[in-house]
Structures are given as structure tokens and as C-alpha cells.
Amino acid sequence: MLFVFNIGNTHAQYTIFDGKRFQPVEQCATADFSTKLFPREMPIAGASVAPFMTEKLSGYNIFWVNSTVKSNLDFSLTEHATIGADRLANLFRLEEINCLPAVCFDFGTAITMEVIDAERRFRGGAIAPGRMLLRRVLNDYTGQLPLIELFPTPPEAFGCNTLDSIRLGVDGGAISLVRGLMDKANARFVGQQVAFYGVGGDAPFFIDAISELKTGGADFTLQGVRRAWELNHAR
Numbered sequence: 001m002l003f004v005f006n007i008g009n010t011h012a013q014y015t016i017f018d019g020k021r022f023q024p025v026e027q028c029a030t031a032d033f034s035t036k037l038f039p040r041e042m043p044i045a046g047a048s049v050a051p052f053m054t055e056k057l058s059g060y061n062i063f064w065v066n067s068t069v070k071s072n073l074d075f076s077l078t079e080h081a082t083i084g085a086d087r088l089a090n091l092f093r094l095e096e097i098n099c100l101p102a103v104c105f106d107f108g109t110a111i112t113m114e115v116i117d118a119e120r121r122f123r124g125g126a127i128a129p130g131r132m133l134l135r136r137v138l139n140d141y142t143g144q145l146p147l148i149e150l151f152p153t154p155p156e157a158f159g160c161n162t163l164d165s166i167r168l169g170v171d172g173g174a175i176s177l178v179r180g181l182m183d184k185a186n187a188r189f190v191g192q193q194v195a196f197y198g199v200g201g202d203a204p205f206f207i208d209a210i211s212e213l214k215t216g217g218a219d220f221t222l223q224g225v226r227r228a229w230e231l232n233h234a235r
Contacts, residue, residue, distance in 0.1 A: 001019065044061065093216070107205070199217070
């Protein structure tokens with residue numbers, strides 16, 4: 001049995017791995033995650049990109065995913081000590097799927113991209129603002145543009161009002177960004193079939209818009225945390 005969690009900038013996920021499968025994944029606001037959720041007498045493994053939460057949990061016996069843990073990946077082409085724990089967890093899971101080369105897009109507060117080649121080398125990736133973050137930037141740094149909600153699809157035509165103009169500009173632009181990064185990956189691995197996975201809270205929007213993007217499932221990053229723990233506790 002293993003308690004697994006992933007603390008993001010906005011939300012935290014957690015569940016229990018029973019040795020074969022995960023129990024249903026739970027989610028809460030990052031600020032609401034606490035040690036009260038930790039089960040007794042069970043090892044705990046986690047990843048966090050929220051420094052205040054990592055510090056808050058520093059006194060507990062937690063296996064943290066970070067750049068020092070053992071893996072099956074070759075990081076020699078990158079400065080992987082600077083990579084966020086969530087991205088590292090995604091890499092652990094991506095490598096385990098064993099369909100390489102492969103790319104993971106994590107759609108949350110930020111859009112992150114991780115690339116692994118057929119030799120299990122981490123080739124780097126990309127980081128960009130997510131859809132809601134872009135909305136907040138427009139709202140914060142302009143005098144009249146409103147903060148609009150997330151819609152499941154972009155408008156099909158040019159925006160004929162402010163709301164649809166923001167939707168087309170931000171959401172259509174985000175889709176084009178991801179497509180451009182996918183094109184870059186395909187150009188890097190000419191003649192190879194690249195597997196593209198979409199994960200994170202906003203993944204359904206992009207998976208619906210981009211047919212080449214497969215779902216990695218709601219537990220993708222948690223599976224990566226679990227994989228990291230297993231590799232570092234193998235007997």
C-alpha cells in the first residue's frame with residue numbers, strides 16, 4: 001500500500017495504490033491539502049511545485065520526486081536539476097508506458113511539455129501559460145478586458161464580441177501553440193511514430209481539439225510518482 005499525492009499550483013491530487021491499482025483519485029485546492037489526509041502506517045510518496053506546501057510538509061517521512069532520485073532515464077542532455085517535480089513525475093510515467101519516442105503535455109495552470117526519445121533520453125520540452133493564466137493576464141494588465149470563464153471549445157468563427165474574441169485569441173492560440181510543438185517533435189523524430197499524451201485538468205479541451213493527442217488519464221502524474229517510488233524501493 002502506498003499513499004501518493006501531487007501538489008500543483010492550483011489543485012492537489014491524491015490516492016492510495018494497493019499494489020496493483022489506484023483507488024479513485026481525490027482532488028482539493030492546493031491550500032487545503034494537509035497531513036490530515038495521510039493514512040497511518042503507510043509509506044507516502046509525493047511531488048510538489050508549491051514551495052510553501054513542500055516546506056509545510058518537510059517534517060514528515062515523505063519520498064519526494066526530485067532530480068536526485070533513481071530512474072531509467074538518461075538526463076545527460078539537459079539540466080534536469082531545474083525541472084519541476086510534476087514534470088519529472090510525468091517523465092517517469094511516460095518512460096514506463098514504453099511507446100517511445102513520446103511526448104507528454106500537462107495542461108494546468110501552465111502548459112508543460114516533456115519529450116523522451118527511443119533511447120530513453122530526456123530531450124527537453126517547453127513551458128507556456130495555460131488558458132486560465134492567459135485570461136488572468138489579459139484581465140490584470142488591461143483596463144477593460146473581462147476575466148472570462150473556460151469554455152469546452154473555441155468559437156468556430158472570428159469573434160464578433162469581446163468574449164468570443166478572447167476565446168478565439170487565447171484558446172485558438174493555445175491550440176496552435178500545442179500543434180506547433182507537436183510539429184517540432186515530429187520534425188525531430190522523422191521516420192518515427194511519436195506518441196503524444198495529454199494530461200492535467202484542462203486536457204479534455206485540447207484532446208477534443210487535436211486528434212493526435214491521446215489521453216493519459218486523470219492519474220498520469222500520480223502514476224509517475226508511484227513509478228519513482230517503486231524504482232527507488234526495489235528489492
